[in-house]
Amino acid sequence: MGLAVSLYSTIDFEQSSQKLIINGCDEQFQNEQNLTYQAFVRGCHFLNQPVPNVKITIDNHVPVSRGLGSSAVCIVGGLMGANLWFDSPLNKKEILTLATEMEGHPDNVAPAILGNLNVSFTDSLENIQNVAFKVSSDLFFVALVPDYQLSTKKARQVLPKSMDYQTVSYQVGHAVALSKALETGDLQLIRQAIIDKMHEPFRSKLIPDYSAVKSICEKDGGVLYISGSGSTLMAIASNLNDAQKIIDETKKSFPNWKTHLLSVDTKGASGVLI
Ligand SMILES: Nc1ncnc2c1ncn2[C@@H]1O[C@H](COP(=O)(O)OP(=O)(O)OP(=O)(O)O)[C@@H](O)[C@H]1O
Ligand SMILES: N[C@@H](CCO)C(=O)O
Numbered sequence: 001m002g003l004a005v006s007l008y009s010t011i012d013f014e015q016s017s018q019k020l021i022i023n024g025c026d027e028q029f030q031n032e033q034n035l036t037y038q039a040f041v042r043g044c045h046f047l048n049q050p051v052p053n054v055k056i057t058i059d060n061h062v063p064v065s066r067g068l069g070s071s072a073v074c075i076v077g078g079l080m081g082a083n084l085w086f087d088s089p090l091n092k093k094e095i096l097t098l099a100t101e102m103e104g105h106p107d108n109v110a111p112a113i114l115g116n117l118n119v120s121f122t123d124s125l126e127n128i129q130n131v132a133f134k135v136s137s138d139l140f141f142v143a144l145v146p147d148y149q150l151s152t153k154k155a156r157q158v159l160p161k162s163m164d165y166q167t168v169s170y171q172v173g174h175a176v177a178l179s180k181a182l183e184t185g186d187l188q189l190i191r192q193a194i195i196d197k198m199h200e201p202f203r204s205k206l207i208p209d210y211s212a213v214k215s216i217c218e219k220d221g222g223v224l225y226i227s228g229s230g231s232t233l234m235a236i237a238s239n240l241n242d243a244q245k246i247i248d249e250t251k252k253s254f255p256n257w258k259t260h261l262l263s264v265d266t267k268g269a270s271g272v273l274i
Pocket of ligand 1: 034066067068071151152153227228
């Protein structure tokens with residue numbers, strides 16, 4: 001289950017005289033291993049086209065390894081860049097299949113491509129099944145972004161290898177109810193349905209300020225969850241006043257953190273040929 005929020009990066013792909021130039025990201029990513037470039041190359045290969053010399057310029061607003069889907073942005077951006085380059089032969093469903101193959105699962109690439117709340121899985125025929133839910137516009141999302149990273153790899157290592165039947169049954173019921181509660185905007189139901197036994201008890205230990213921020217959020221009437229695999233903590237509030245209080249209090253306690261008041265994106269990734 002993944003939610004598309006209004007935090008965007010813009011990536012330009014241009015003809016270049018050199019094989020590859022990358023601007024706008026850390027030096028460690030300015031090479032052929034860059035995930036956006038890797039996805040661009042994957043797209044070209046899939047389309048049976050030669051990989052052109054390219055200059056990639058990234059205007060990035062999605063922080064790396066903070067649970068806000070920066071890897072999904074790179075993968076979706078690279079694939080969409082290749083698709084546009086060759087006059088858009090692929091539709092979004094086909095891009096989703098390629099992106100899932102690269103990311104390993106559809107949960108973050110599906111909302112990045114399609115927008116909204118997306119529940120997705122790989123079916124028995126290896127196709128991606130995807131159900132979109134519109135999220136109530138009465139809800140306000142606040143990303144509270146710590147000044148420390150947490151890689152998805154590390155956040156997966158702390159998860160148990162299996163879940164007992166009782167916990168699975170608890171979690172499935174909660175997940176289904178949460179989808180509906182987000183759709184109707186019922187914050188009281190969200191507060192109950194979002195209680196998680198699958199990853200938060202384990203991953204919260206990797207986020208030293210989790211309990212302090214949860215207290216701030218709940219005192220101000222909101223609901224808190226770990227975004228993606230962390231470290232970002234996402235608050236949901238039912239009005240702008242509560243959302244602003246959560247931002248102000250978090251900034252007071254954690255002046256180095258970034259905060260973003262977000263809405264749900266309903267369109268997903270888009271691109272234009274210039
Ligand atoms: N702007 C960027 N430029 C180059 N590579 C990037 C950029 N953003 C992300 N990446 C790649 O994605 C990796 C981060 O992926 P990771 O899955 O750890 O975090 P995330 O996608 O931000 O979190 P989550 O999957 O929980 O939402 C980086 O190590 C790098 O390989
Ligand atoms: N949903 C993934 C994070 C997104 O890659 C996880 O919880 O590990």
